[in-house]
Amino acid sequence: MLKRMLTMTSVFLATLSLALPVNSHEHGMMKGDIVDVAASNGSFNTLVAAIKAADLVGTLKGEGPFTVFAPTDDAFAKLPKGTVESLLLPENKDKLIAILTYHVVPGKVMAQDVVKLDKATTVNGQDVLITTEDDRVMVNNATVTSVDVKAKNGVIHVIDTVLMPK
Structure with missing residues (x-):
């Protein structure tokens, strides 16, 4: 178990060192909430539009x-x-609500904690699988490309694929 955790931690840290930030300002403590941080970033326009359409703001x-x-x-x-x-x-x-809530996990799970998980239960009640492949961290079939984008009410981990619930 310890060997597996050390391996996963090493893989995740390698992913962190290779991941390019979406915007350089994202890694410091943000004063805004999750929606404000996403909206100000410029890489999440579709996500923000979907959050608004789903009345999840x-x-x-x-x-x-x-x-x-x-x-x-x-x-x-x-x-x-x-x-x-x-x-x-x-x-x-x-x-849309089902899809968006499948991207949200209750609580603040920082990158260092992600490597300790095999799965996480989302707000919509379904689990996402968390795995490592080579030097990548995966959430279902999505690759985590940037981590620990902090907001005053949580954290954002950037992924390269939209997660679809079952």
Whole structure:
């Protein structure tokens, strides 16, 4: 068990050293909440639009703490054509909420704690799997590209793929 933890820690630290930050200001303590930090970053415009369409702004501006596995605009662009536009329609709000809450874990789980997990239960009730492959940390099929983007009510870990609940 100790050997596995040391291996996972080494892999995760290697990922941290190789990961390029989305914006250089993200690694210090941010005064804003999760939504403010994401909105000010410039790489999460689609995510912020989806949060607004799902009426989750108030929740993610709340006390928390929250851990958000945040897909970038490029991650949303990987979805089949028309998917994002369809999800943003009012009649698909429940599906959008299910997808977005699948990216949020209650509590503040910093990078150093992620390596100790095999899975995490999301706000929507389903688990995401946390694994290491080579020198990468994965959440389901998404690669973590940047970690510990701090907000006053939690932390954001940047991922390169939108997570889809079952």
